[in-house]
Amino acid sequence: MELRNKRIDNDTFYKERKEVLASWPTGKDVNFEEAVEFQKSIPEEKIFGRKLAQADAEGRTLIQPRAGVALYTEHIKLLQFLEEEGGADLLPSTVDSYTRLNRYHEAENGIIKSKESGRSMLNGFPIVNYGTKICRTVTSALKNPVQVRHGTPDARLLTEISIAGGFTSYEGGGISYNIPYSKNFSLEKTIMYWQYTDRLVGMYEEAGVSINREPFGPLTGTLIPPCISNAVAVIETLLAAEQGVKDITVGYGQCGNIIQDVAAIRSLRELTNSYLKQYGYDDVRITTVFHQWMGGFPQDEAKAFGVISWGSATAALAKATKVIVKTPHEAMGVPTKEANAAGLRATKQVISMLRDQSLIDIPVVEQESDVIVRETKCILDKVFELGKGDLALGTVAAFEAGVLDIPFAPSRYNAGKVLPARDDNGAVRILDTGNLPFTEDLKAFHRERLEERSRFENRPVSFQMVIDDVYAIGKGFLVGRP
Numbered sequence: 222m223e224l225r226n227k228r229i230d231n232d233t234f235y236k237e238r239k240e241v242l243a244s245w246p247t248g249k250d251v252n253f254e255e256a257v258e259f260q261k262s263i264p265e266e267k268i269f270g271r272k273l274a275q276a277d278a279e280g281r282t283l284i285q286p287r288a289g290v291a292l293y294t295e296h297i298k299l300l301q302f303l304e305e306e307g308g309a310d311l312l313p314s315t316v317d318s319y320t321r322l323n324r325y326h327e328a329e330n331g332i333i334k335s336k337e338s339g340r341s342m343l344n345g346f347p348i349v350n351y352g353t354k355i356c357r358t359v360t361s362a363l364k365n366p367v368q369v370r371h372g373t374p375d376a377r378l379l380t381e382i383s384i385a386g387g388f389t390s391y392e393g394g395g396i397s398y399n400i401p402y403s404k405n406f407s408l409e410k411t412i413m414y415w416q417y418t419d420r421l422v423g424m425y426e427e428a429g430v431s432i433n434r435e436p437f438g439p440l441t442g443t444l445i446p447p448c449i450s451n452a453v454a455v456i457e458t459l460l461a462a463e464q465g466v467k468d469i470t471v472g473y474g475q476c477g478n479i480i481q482d483v484a485a486i487r488s489l490r491e492l493t494n495s496y497l498k499q500y501g502y503d504d505v506r507i508t509t510v511f512h513q514w515m516g517g518f519p520q521d522e523a524k525a526f527g528v529i530s531w532g533s534a535t536a537a538l539a540k541a542t543k544v545i546v547k548t549p550h551e552a553m554g555v556p557t558k559e560a561n562a563a564g565l566r567a568t569k570q571v572i573s574m575l576r577d578q579s580l581i582d583i584p585v586v587e588q589e590s591d592v593i594v595r596e597t598k599c600i601l602d603k604v605f606e607l608g609k610g611d612l613a614l615g616t617v618a619a620f621e622a623g624v625l626d627i628p629f630a631p632s633r634y635n636a637g638k639v640l641p642a643r644d645d646n647g648a649v650r651i652l653d654t655g656n657l658p659f660t661e662d663l664k665a666f667h668r669e670r671l672e673e674r675s676r677f678e679n680r681p682v683s684f685q686m687v688i689d690d691v692y693a694i695g696k697g698f699l700v701g702r703p
């Protein structure tokens with residue numbers, strides 16, 4: 222089948238579905254009609270998109286951790302602890318790395334070794350190996366809505382089992398789970414794989430079951446200019462809407478300058494809604510998610526709580542619908558349930574204290590947001606032009622041309638020409654725009670902001686600034702001063 226941004230027809234979908242469900246034994250337990258009935262039996266308060274919509278209407282920010290362990294009995298205890306002791310409003314199931322690479326045999330071994338050793342030998346929850354029934358045991362044991370979080374380029378089987386298993390939200394996208402995660406995965410292939418995922422979600426929607434979708438906002442999580450992550454979020458939203466998805470949460474990873482971060486969320490919401498309207502998708506509900514600091518974390522737990530609280534404050538002041546919470550064990554690895562719950566409580570404390578304040582309409586945020594909107598439009602207009610109106614084709618062509626270019630991404634399909642660096646206030650600017658289709662005034666804006674830093678630091682604008690900014694985090698700073 223040729224790549225096109227066109228709704229997959231039923232015959233093509235069902236033919237592909239046969240292969241997908243046959244790719245691991247647990248696929249045979251998935252029955253669409255039965256799964257629709259199961260999803261319809263899930264109580265209202267556990268439908269992910271409903272809880273997001275309610276919070277968004279009330280201007281509240283919900284808190285959600287990442288969490289996943291190998292043994293499903295332990296995974297239930299972990300998630301119950303996070304909602305009881307952590308106060309999580311929304312729950313995850315973070316999938317292990319083997320499953321993300323479709324290496325289910327190794328995930329199986331991980332489960333066996335975890336049983337033998339009594340500890341989790343996987344860095345997440347192996348949904349495909351457990352299958353529909355055990356996933357339903359997990360999702361039914363919890364009070365709050367549960368979302369599948371992962372990083373899977375080919376997530377077709379994972380989607381089937383996740384939704385049949387009672388999860389009501391699903392993260393990822395054909396760009397955001399490929400370019401920042403993989404070296405050799407063809408972008409054309411992963412966009413098509415994720416059109417399958419979104420078509421399946423569309424079919425559940427048409428059967429009366431609403432599943433929330435969440436493109437992965439932070440990308441490589443390292444100095445990503447908001448216009449680039451916003452462009453990817455809008456593209457994945459439009460591709461999903463074409464397949465019938467109706468409930469989407471667009472996301473962004475904290476960069477560190479609070480004005481820019483608030484403006485990023487404001488512009489992301491504005492851009493996503495305006496492009497959906499422009500392309501005729503009038504019935505898609507949009508919410509936003511802010512990811513707490515995705516860069517390196519201090520080992521010292523007190524300092525880690527400082528970073529967590531700073532991200533919580535930014536999420537609240539940006540009026541993000543949801544914030545993804547880090548833990549004081551971030552520098553060490555998979556957190557204990559106690560550390561994970563502590564991160565949640567610290568976050569909720571700050572979110573609650575700031576719930577009556579907002580920075581989204583202050584002039585400096587509006588100005589920054591306008592710049593991000595203009596930059597993102599330059600990129601998206603070029604993407605459509607390269608695709609001669611077809612967004613999927615335009616996306617592949619845009620990466621080939623470096624019109625879409627994600628800093629520090631491992632993928633060989635990524636040009637890697639764009640070089641970000643922080644300005645004197647720590648906002649992420651673009652030192653080398655590579656082939657980004659910016660207007661001259663936008664290029665001048667970035668140059669001026671970096672020259673301001675150069676004057677302050679008495680050194681030329683150079684690649685050294687990029688290196689210093691990457692290393693600054695480990696030293697507890699944002700701007701890498703000489």
Ligand SMILES: CCC[C@H]1O[C@@H](n2cnc3c(N)ncnc32)[C@H](O)[C@@H]1O
Nearest residue numbers: 287288289290315344345551555556
């Ligand atoms: C792109 C997401 C990276 C983040 O995802 C966290 N993460 C990964 N796996 C788990 C897990 N099994 N439990 C709790 N957090 C987890 C990492 O710490 C990192 O912050």
